[in-house]
Amino acid sequence: xxxxIDKIGFYTPPLYVDMNELAEVRGDDPAKYTVGIGQxxxxxxxxSQDIVSMAANAALQxxxxxxxxxxxxxxxxxESGFDASKSAATYVHQLLGIQPGARSMEIKHACYGATxxxxxxxxxxxxxxxxxxxxxxxxxxxxxxxxxxxVTQGAGAVAMLISADPRILAFEDEPAYVTHDIMDFWRPxxxxxxxxxxxxSNEQYIAFFQEVWNLYKGKxxxxxxxxxxxxxxxxxxxxxxxxxxxxLAEADEEKQAELLAAYEASILYNRNVGNIYTGSLYLSxxxxxxxxxxxxxxxxxxxFSYGSGAVGEFFAGTxxxxxxxxxxxxxxxxxxxxxxxxxxxxxxxxxSHSLPEDGSELAIDGSEDSxxxxxxxxxxxxxxYFVK
Ligand code: CAA
Numbered sequence: 001x002x003x004x005i006d007k008i009g010f011y012t013p014p015l016y017v018d019m020n021e022l023a024e025v026r027g028d029d030p031a032k033y034t035v036g037i038g039q040x041x042x043x044x045x046x047x048s049q050d051i052v053s054m055a056a057n058a059a060l061q062x063x064x065x066x067x068x069x070x071x072x073x074x075x076x077x078x079e080s081g082f083d084a085s086k087s088a089a090t091y092v093h094q095l096l097g098i099q100p101g102a103r104s105m106e107i108k109h110a111c112y113g114a115t116x117x118x119x120x121x122x123x124x125x126x127x128x129x130x131x132x133x134x135x136x137x138x139x140x141x142x143x144x145x146x147x148x149x150x151v152t153q154g155a156g157a158v159a160m161l162i163s164a165d166p167r168i169l170a171f172e173d174e175p176a177y178v179t180h181d182i183m184d185f186w187r188p189x190x191x192x193x194x195x196x197x198x199x200x201s202n203e204q205y206i207a208f209f210q211e212v213w214n215l216y217k218g219k220x221x222x223x224x225x226x227x228x229x230x231x232x233x234x235x236x237x238x239x240x241x242x243x244x245x246x247x248l249a250e251a252d253e254e255k256q257a258e259l260l261a262a263y264e265a266s267i268l269y270n271r272n273v274g275n276i277y278t279g280s281l282y283l284s285x286x287x288x289x290x291x292x293x294x295x296x297x298x299x300x301x302x303x304f305s306y307g308s309g310a311v312g313e314f315f316a317g318t319x320x321x322x323x324x325x326x327x328x329x330x331x332x333x334x335x336x337x338x339x340x341x342x343x344x345x346x347x348x349x350x351x352s353h354s355l356p357e358d359g360s361e362l363a364i365d366g367s368e369d370s371x372x373x374x375x376x377x378x379x380x381x382x383x384x385y386f387v388k
Contacts, residue, residue: 003125004166004317006132007326008286009061011054012156012273013045014369016339017347019151025344026146037151038237041272043339044347045140045155047355048366048374051078052088053385055138056095056373058157058279061328063134067161068097073124073133074104077113077278080139081106082383084189092136095373095385110185111233112307113137114158114278119313121162122171129164136160137278144193145348152236154274158282168289168323169301173222175315176215178208185308192354201308202239208312209243209304216302216314224251227316228299229262229288233281233306236274237267240284243304258294265292272336281305289319290327297321338370355383 019039023030034040045054055076063071076089089104107113107120114137121133138157143149184201187194209232217223224247232240244263248256266288276283281303289295297319305313342350355378356362366374366386376386 001126001129001164002166002170003122003162003164004170004320005160005168006163006166007062007161008168008282009058009159009328010156010269010279010283010286010332011057011061011371012043012335012339013049013054014339014371015044015046015342015350016041016272017044017344018341021344022151033151036238038241038267039151039271039274042151042153042274043155044342044350046350046369047353048364048369049155049371050082050375050383051076051080051138051140051157052091052095052383053371053373053375054155054157055088055092055136055159056385057371058138059092059096059134059136059159060372061331062159062161063096067132069099070130070132071098071134071161072102072128072131073121074098074102075107075117075120075133075135076105077107077115077117077135077137078139079108079110079113079187079277080142081108088138091383091385095387098134109311110307110309111235111277111280112305112311112313114282115305115307115313118160118162119175125162125164133162134159135162137276137282139277139279141275141277142193143196145351147193148198149194149196152275154276156273156276156279156283158276158279158286160282167320167326169317170320171315171317172300173216173220173316175313176212176219177311177313178211178215179311180208182310184310202242204310205239205306206243206246208306208310209314210246212304212312212314213247216316224248224259225255226300227259227302229266229292229295230259230302230304231266231281231284231288232304234267234270234275234284235280237271240267261294262288262292269332289323290332295319297323
């Protein structure tokens with residue numbers, strides 16, 4: 001039985017900052033941001049969007065009534081959970097109207113949570129092929145204003161329906177994974193901002209990629225020549241390119257050119273959104289599917305997931321016949337087109353505005369946010385949402 005990704009949906013908030021403008025205000029050469037880091041725009045969530053509303057907005061792009069009746073596992077992977085106890089998945093389950101006989105949970109492991117969710121969902125579907133699982137990666141990346149990591153912030157969510165007989169990507173081969181306890185990026189529960197050893201995190205990302213790539217090849221008797229595209233967790237678009245460059249020499253020139261062309265298609269969406277942590281790899285996968293003109297049914301896609309702290313995993317799947325019919329590219333063009341560019345001053349004001357933490361009430365004016373699901377306010381430490 002084949003198990004894999006049957007549907008994939010993406011949501012990013014309606015505001016963004018231009019990276020050239022951010023560089024100018026920060027006194028940096030814009031080429032550092034747009035070429036050296038490889039980011040053009042950075043998504044900014046207004047107060048009316050949090051990880052729950054973004055997750056629901058992503059899932060609403062793909063779910064039909066039949067799916068809601070068949071889903072009995074809802075997993076939300078996130079680094080930016082706002083509650084140390086209650087799971088974001090319970091809100092999402094309710095907002096989407098999924099039938100009550102479901103397991104719902106939140107998984108935390110930096111940017112790896114959605115991949116952990118997918119692998120758990122795969123086991124669940126293997127046992128219950130008539131059911132479906134919803135896995136969502138949703139995050140708001142926050143390093144702080146005028147920090148080294150600021151250029152790698154972003155916000156958004158990717159939702160995936162995992163099922164038997166999938167219509168987009170059928171998982172194959174044995175995944176390869178590894179854990180090492182390192183301090184490259186972390187966020188104590190008392191801090192709204194990530195802590196990061198930037199250069200070390202880059203080195204470790206590449207070291208983990210090389211380790212799991214070699215493990216994967218050994219486990220499955222594969223070579224780089226077997227890959228038609230490689231997708232990477234993308235904290236920023238230059239990062240994946242650095243990792244890919246480490247292994248390109250394993251293939252002939254024609255294959256190298258093919259993989260590089262696929263890589264360029266796989267970064268287009270991420271370049272205009274920024275780091276969305278758990279969803280970044282899957283946003284890159286979606287970008288590849290929607291923007292590559294070379295991909296064909298049966299092509300093998302490799303996926304590298306990295307969660308600081310750290311876990312690395314490499315897994316693969318093949319594109320299913322008719323996968324293009326499962327995509328909704330026009331909708332994403334509209335989503336990007338309809339975003340509003342904000343000034344750096346406006347971004348800084350939004351960034352510095354947070355929800356009350358003393359139990360007082362705040363009603364959020366979502367009139368300028370046309371997203372289907374918005375955070376409407378908070379009262380007595382409880383968040384409230386509305387579905388338009
Ligand atoms: N024109 C063109 N390129 C320029 C330039 C210019 N004027 N000025 C600098 N550059 C290039 C540099 O040469 C460099 O490129 P290379 O790495 O290819 O040499 C690039 O721009 C970045 O320059 P710096 O290294 O000087 O930038 P920095 O010191 O400001 O730090 C960073 C960059 C480490 C990524 C920092 O933004 C950061 O800490 N980000 C958060 C951590 C992160 O994203 N880590 C990634 C791996 S960990 C992970 O993947 C998990 C996760 O999601 C967080």
